[in-house]
Amino acid sequence: MHSKLFAIAALTAGILASGGALAQQGVTATTLVIGQSAPLTGANAELGNDIRNGALAYFAKVNAAGGVHGRKIEFTTLDDGNQVPRAEANTKKLVEETGVFALFGYASATLSRPALPTVEKHNVPFLGPFTGADPMRVFNKNVYNMRGSYAEELEKIVDHFESLGIKRFSIVYYDDVVGKENLAAVDRALKKRNLQVVSIASFKDRAKPDIEAGVKEVAKGRPDVVILTTLYKATADFVRAAKSSGLSAQMASNSFPGASPLAKELGKDGTGVIVATVVPPPGKRSLAIVQEYQAAIEKQLGKKEYSFTSLESYIGAKVLVEALRRAGPKPTREAFMHALDGLKAFDTGGYLVSFSPSNHNGSSFVELTIIGQGQKFNY
Numbered sequence: 365m366h367s368k369l370f371a372i373a374a375l376t377a378g379i380l381a382s383g384g385a386l387a388q389q390g391v392t393a394t395t396l397v398i399g400q401s402a403p404l405t406g407a408n409a410e411l412g413n414d415i416r417n418g419a420l421a422y423f424a425k426v427n428a429a430g431g432v433h434g435r436k437i438e439f440t441t442l443d444d445g446n447q448v449p450r451a452e453a454n455t456k457k458l459v460e461e462t463g464v465f466a467l468f469g470y471a472s473a474t475l476s477r478p479a480l481p482t483v484e485k486h487n488v489p490f491l492g493p494f495t496g497a498d499p500m501r502v503f504n505k506n507v508y509n510m511r512g513s514y515a516e517e518l519e520k521i522v523d524h525f526e527s528l529g530i531k532r533f534s535i536v537y538y539d540d541v542v543g544k545e546n547l548a549a550v551d552r553a554l555k556k557r558n559l560q561v562v563s564i565a566s567f568k569d570r571a572k573p574d575i576e577a578g579v580k581e582v583a584k585g586r587p588d589v590v591i592l593t594t595l596y597k598a599t600a601d602f603v604r605a606a607k608s609s610g611l612s613a614q615m616a617s618n619s620f621p622g623a624s625p626l627a628k629e630l631g632k633d634g635t636g637v638i639v640a641t642v643v644p645p646p647g648k649r650s651l652a653i654v655q656e657y658q659a660a661i662e663k664q665l666g667k668k669e670y671s672f673t674s675l676e677s678y679i680g681a682k683v684l685v686e687a688l689r690r691a692g693p694k695p696t697r698e699a700f701m702h703a704l705d706g707l708k709a710f711d712t713g714g715y716l717v718s719f720s721p722s723n724h725n726g727s728s729f730v731e732l733t734i735i736g737q738g739q740k741f742n743y
Contacts, residue, residue, distance in 0.1 A: 390465025391695060396435045396688070397424075399464030401454035401479070402471050403446035407571065410625035411673055415469045415494055415522035417443050418677025421657070421664035426685055433693040437685070440464065444475060459486050465697065466491060468684060469677055472620070473497035473542045474570075480504070489701050492680035494673070496619065497542040497644065498549075500571055501725055508704055510680045510717060512728045512741035515549040517618045517640035518591065520730045522553035525589050525614070532562045534613070536578060536594055536602060539566040546593040546618070562587050565602075567594065575601045579609050587613045596621035600629040603637060614638065616732075625673030627739040634735040641731050643679060643715060645743050646670035653679060653713030682712050683726070 403412035404535040416439075423437040431437065440462060444451040451470065458464045459482050470476040473495040473697070483490045483506045490507045494502055500507065518528065522533065535550050537543035539714040543566065556558055563585025565578030565697045573594070579602065582590055590606065590613045592599045599621045606615065616638040617626065623639040624646075633677035647670060648654050657678045662668055683704075690693060690703035717726040733743045 385713060388653045389463045389697075391435070394435055395438050396432065396695070397438045397440055397462065397464045398684070399458035399462060399467050400439065400441040401444045401451045401458065401467075402441055402469060403473065403475075404441065405441040406445035406447070406616075407597055408446040408471055410596065410628065411494070411622045412443075412446070412471050414622065414624065414671050414673035414675045415471060417661065417664055418657075418671075418674030419469055419681040421674070421691050422678045422681035422685070424664060425660045432685055432688045433695075439468075445476070446471070446558050448478055449465060451475040455479040455482045459483075459488055465695070466684070466700065468492050469494060469680065471502045474540070480507070483507070487697055487705070489697055491684050491704075492677070494676070495542075497710070498545045499541060503722065503724060505701070505724075508719060508724045508726065510683060510726045511619075511642040512730045513725070514546055514593070514618050514620065515552075516728055517642070517730050518546065518549045518593075519553045520732060521589075521591055521616050521618070521640055522550065522557070524730050524732055525616075526557050526559070530567070530588045530614075531559055532586065532588040533559065534563045534565070534582045534585050534590045535561055536565045536582065536592045536599075537567075538570055538594060539568045540570075543567075543593065550591055554565060560628055561585075565742040567598065570595065570598075573598045573601075575605050578602060579605045579611065582606070583609065583611050589614045589616055592617040593620055598625040599626055600633070603630060604633050607633065608640065616640075619672075622671070622673045623733060623735075623741065624673055627735045629742075630735065631739070632737075634739065635737055637735045639733050639735065640670050641733050642727070642729055643672055644670055644731070645733060645741050648676040648743075649742065651714035653682075656713055679712050679715055679717070683707070683717050686710060688694070 417633045427436045443455040468491045470493045476493040492510045513738040529580035565581045687703040707719045733741045
């Protein structure tokens with residue numbers, strides 16, 4: 365009888381313990397685990413590693429100061445190689461096997477969207493997907509965007525040039541859901557000004573875009589400005605091919621390729637290319653957040669290697685930690701998301717982020733920057 369009672373008691377204790385673990389998934393007495401799927405190798409590796417390093421720099425700073433409510437943040441990243449099936453599998457592994465508390469910093473809408481069914485099924489907070497694509501900005505109670513939208517960026521690009529009297533615009537985009545949204549955003553911005561796209565280049569294959577054919581299609585419209593919305597390798601290849609072909613149009617990109625990876629990929633061919641950015645320049649030391657970021661990223665990398673992407677990730681990690689602090693010493697996912705919903709004009713140090721229970725798009729900040737000589741940025 366005693367043994368039966370002991371077995372029942374042990375079983376009950378096990379059930380309670382497992383229920384507690386589920387309620388506090390990713391949280392122990394000393395750690396809190398955040399998960400990420402990102403391209404650490406492959407076509408978009410520069411961007412993926414920048415995102416990871418920016419977050420690691422802030423988490424290391426927090427951990428060195430004792431963590432959040434005594435817990436150190438562990439950042440677990442799985443490489444997806446910029447491949448959608450791997451990103452989807454990584455999400456399931458992080459949530460269902462590793463048991464992370466939240467997800468952070470996926471590198472694009474294409475990699476983020478397959479995560480949504482798992483995120484919604486398990487009620488996992490999903491912060492800072494690195495995308496301004498409209499499909500990721502439709503309200504979802506689990507998803508928190510830290511940055512402006514591609515539509516806002518493209519509007520800014522069109523507005524800048526149209527105000528100078530320029531009327532002939534072309535666009536380069538991927539023939540997929542996100543790419544078509546970019547085309548629609550440019551079309552809307554032009555129609556507001558009684559203009560229309562003069563030519564387009566659309567790529568069906570992200571891995572092997574036919575750059576030469578794209579340049580020929582765009583050239584047919586004799587554009588003054590070509591707006592690019594492709595990954596940094598494709599964008600750089602297009603800019604070079606366009607120059608070689610004699611196309612003299614101004615090249616302007618949205619933030620999708622990442623300003624810093626694009627400048628690095630272009631090298632000397634990047635001078636004069638305009639890029640929309642959704643955070644301040646990482647060299648703008650007049651801002652407190654930039655000074656703080658520079659010190660932390662130098663410590664993380666062991667060198668002065670700054671980028672728009674790692675700064676954006678650093679800011680996102682800072683917002684994540686602030687919400688963790690506000691969620692209290694016994695954090696649950698619900699308390700964490702409630703804390704995020706209560707962030708009103710949270711000042712990270714010259715960059716504001718605001719959420720509400722009905723709006724999870726934290727910023728609409730957009731600036732245009734020009735790649736100068738030596739991969740320097742002018743703004």
